[in-house]
Amino acid sequence: MAINNLAIENGLFTVTMLLYFAAMILYFIFFAMQRERPASIAAILQTVGFALHTAALIIRGIGAGRLPMTNQYEFATSFAWGLCLVCLIFVHRYQFRVLGTFATPVIFLIIGYAAMQSKDVRELMPALRSGWLGFHVSTAIIAYGAFGVSFAVSMIFLLRERMKDNDFLKKHVPQKEKLDMISYRAVSLGLLFLSFTIVTGAIWAERAWGTYWSWDPKETWSLVTWIIYAVYLHLRLRRGWKDRSAAIFAVIGFICVIFTYIGVNTFLPGVHSYK
Amino acid sequence: MGDIVTTVKKTWKIISSMGFAIGLLVILAVSCALGSFLPQGETYAAYAEAYSERTAGWIVALGLDDVYHSPWFLAMAAFLCLNLLACNLVRIPQILRRFRAAGEMPRTAAAAEAAADQLTAACRDSHQAEEWMHSLGFRKIRTGTTEDGRECRYGVRGRAGLWGAWVCHLGVLLLILGFGLGQTMKQEYTVYGLPGDSLQVGDTSYVVTIEDFTVDLREDDTVEQYTADITVRDVSTGESHRDTTSVNSPARMFGLTFYQNSTGWAAGIRVDKNGELLQDENVCAGDYLTVADLPDLVIMLTAFYPDLRMTDQGPVSASSALNNPGYLYMVYYQGQVLGMNVLTEGEQVTIDDYTVTFHDPQNYTLLQIRRDPFTPLALLGGLVTILGLLLAFYFPLTQVWAVEDGSGEELNGWTVRGRCPKGGILFRERFKEVTQGDGN
Numbered sequence: 075m076a077i078n079n080l081a082i083e084n085g086l087f088t089v090t091m092l093l094y095f096a097a098m099i100l101y102f103i104f105f106a107m108q109r110e111r112p113a114s115i116a117a118i119l120q121t122v123g124f125a126l127h128t129a130a131l132i133i134r135g136i137g138a139g140r141l142p143m144t145n146q147y148e149f150a151t152s153f154a155w156g157l158c159l160v161c162l163i164f165v166h167r168y169q170f171r172v173l174g175t176f177a178t179p180v181i182f183l184i185i186g187y188a189a190m191q192s193k194d195v196r197e198l199m200p201a202l203r204s205g206w207l208g209f210h211v212s213t214a215i216i217a218y219g220a221f222g223v224s225f226a227v228s229m230i231f232l233l234r235e236r237m238k239d240n241d242f243l244k245k246h247v248p249q250k251e252k253l254d255m256i257s258y259r260a261v262s263l264g265l266l267f268l269s270f271t272i273v274t275g276a277i278w279a280e281r282a283w284g285t286y287w288s289w290d291p292k293e294t295w296s297l298v299t300w301i302i303y304a305v306y307l308h309l310r311l312r313r314g315w316k317d318r319s320a321a322i323f324a325v326i327g328f329i330c331v332i333f334t335y336i337g338v339n340t341f342l343p344g345v346h347s348y349k
Numbered sequence: 350m351g352d353i354v355t356t357v358k359k360t361w362k363i364i365s366s367m368g369f370a371i372g373l374l375v376i377l378a379v380s381c382a383l384g385s386f387l388p389q390g391e392t393y394a395a396y397a398e399a400y401s402e403r404t405a406g407w408i409v410a411l412g413l414d415d416v417y418h419s420p421w422f423l424a425m426a427a428f429l430c431l432n433l434l435a436c437n438l439v440r441i442p443q444i445l446r447r448f449r450a451a452g453e454m455p456r457t458a459a460a461a462e463a464a465a466d467q468l469t470a471a472c473r474d475s476h477q478a479e480e481w482m483h484s485l486g487f488r489k490i491r492t493g494t495t496e497d498g499r500e501c502r503y504g505v506r507g508r509a510g511l512w513g514a515w516v517c518h519l520g521v522l523l524l525i526l527g528f529g530l531g532q533t534m535k536q537e538y539t540v541y542g543l544p545g546d547s548l549q550v551g552d553t554s555y556v557v558t559i560e561d562f563t564v565d566l567r568e569d570d571t572v573e574q575y576t577a578d579i580t581v582r583d584v585s586t587g588e589s590h591r592d593t594t595s596v597n598s599p600a601r602m603f604g605l606t607f608y609q610n611s612t613g614w615a616a617g618i619r620v621d622k623n624g625e626l627l628q629d630e631n632v633c634a635g636d637y638l639t640v641a642d643l644p645d646l647v648i649m650l651t652a653f654y655p656d657l658r659m660t661d662q663g664p665v666s667a668s669s670a671l672n673n674p675g676y677l678y679m680v681y682y683q684g685q686v687l688g689m690n691v692l693t694e695g696e697q698v699t700i701d702d703y704t705v706t707f708h709d710p711q712n713y714t715l716l717q718i719r720r721d722p723f724t725p726l727a728l729l730g731g732l733v734t735i736l737g738l739l740l741a742f743y744f745p746l747t748q749v750w751a752v753e754d755g756s757g758e759e760l761n762g763w764t765v766r767g768r769c770p771k772g773g774i775l776f777r778e779r780f781k782e783v784t785q786g787d788g789n
Contacts, residue, residue: 196571197567200574200575201596251773251774252775255774266738266742269735269738273728273732273734276727278597282596282597283608284610294382294385295382295385297381298381301378301381302378305371305374312368342386
């Protein structure tokens, strides 16, 4: 990768991080102090941050001559990008700025985790040199992003229960039924994309390793995550598990997603391990 | 007899129930997680060393050393298949009924009211009703009259969504069946060798000849690609095909798939006896050669270093380029280690009358050969599952009716009713937005 590209990407990444951080603080002020203006500025900063983040990923991709999705740093920064994208879509779709208050800390934590990883651009091992890489990882990014949004919405739901109603909350925080529905929509999106991730991963694995499913820890935990969200959807239907129970389930589901991403790569050896 | 029928009915009800499915899914998830934490396929001794004798006993007894192939895990997967099948069979009539009902325009105002989930709005005339329906996303609006002669309009979309969960269940069922049958019926072989070698593929009638094998290195010494040029011949028919196989691009011939799986180093071991050539064979690193006229004497090529450097920690390879080949060997006589050392190119070791030299190091290729006739079924299952999820999540059944109010000369406007059970509050809000005037 040309040094210039790496330097530009580094610069953009740092500015992105700062913008996400500023957006997080402003969103926090908006929610805690119940003031309108910080949210407007935070929304702009988050959007600009997202644009720069996109530029950083594109520049890294151009410099590396491949999609920037192959090591812990690249996947972490892509994960944060995916979460930010889904968050912005949901904020726009449901006119729901408070989501930013709960999503930006997660985005910041993930991009902070990315900042702690090695940013070296390494050549790919033969197994990773596949057209399926783009499909597999990009669907995972959207899936994880959607689960992240369902986590944020569920946290709002759980907090909303403990807060006294006032004009600010009435205006900015949707009623519980709507929060529950938005969380459900995010889980639906996540589960659909996670299914794409698993299927494209299986097709790729069949070509690269001669077997489409080998109970590698990452595969296994993706399946566990898929099952957890499938159970979530069934419980909603069968027991009318909505509202609080569903919110708690969505939070547990996202913890599982985080383990699938960070925990498995770090602690469990396998073909997805970066150790 | 009655008792048996009752028991069968009860069992069927349990097996086809969602509760049963949820229970199975939870146990499967926990089992999968357990299998990922606990090293799989280890021996009792390894578990005893890592944990304790008692724990190791439990691990082996419960099949936790091979969770994904243990009888209880397979039984749960089988029960899940049964549950999916039963659930889908039970639901066909109900879904068909709803699917057909949604396709027909309600012919009485009462029928429309009954199904409308209380989402109603009053409007001026049919023109406004149609406008609202268009705003709600209904492009095709049917026109008709109710049984009592009133005009009505009807819009429906997302009928296919009624099949979403059903299709998804079918997909998961096909996936599990494809995977399970594949595990049972698959054929899997490995062969390894050097260019020029012809290798028998297990107990089949196929012979693989390795025509060439290349390892493409980048400037930084990392591997870009491994490529094997192979010819496969069916000795029973004499038919043969030639193709290349590389990582991520397997060769498919005779219904078998040939994967470039891995590689390693091999070298020639030449044995001279009293100055005369006794034998000269290629041996892969980790493999051994038995001396032809003295089978008790074995020479093992323990490891190979293409760019040998001797360090305090022992021999290492500075790069993967063949700059200074080094051969770590061990000599065994009657099963006892006679000696070990590292030789470089041209060096030799003498054991009584025998002189051993190593030469011509080269990469060997290890090919994995598979035939799994059920892979397409599993793939189909995966795709059907995705299709089911798409239908279930993004094509929810949504209906809108508009019926003329009153009858005869007392006509005084229209009532619009909407329904989207899966849309919940989001559809209700949209309905309100449109019918209260700010939905465009």
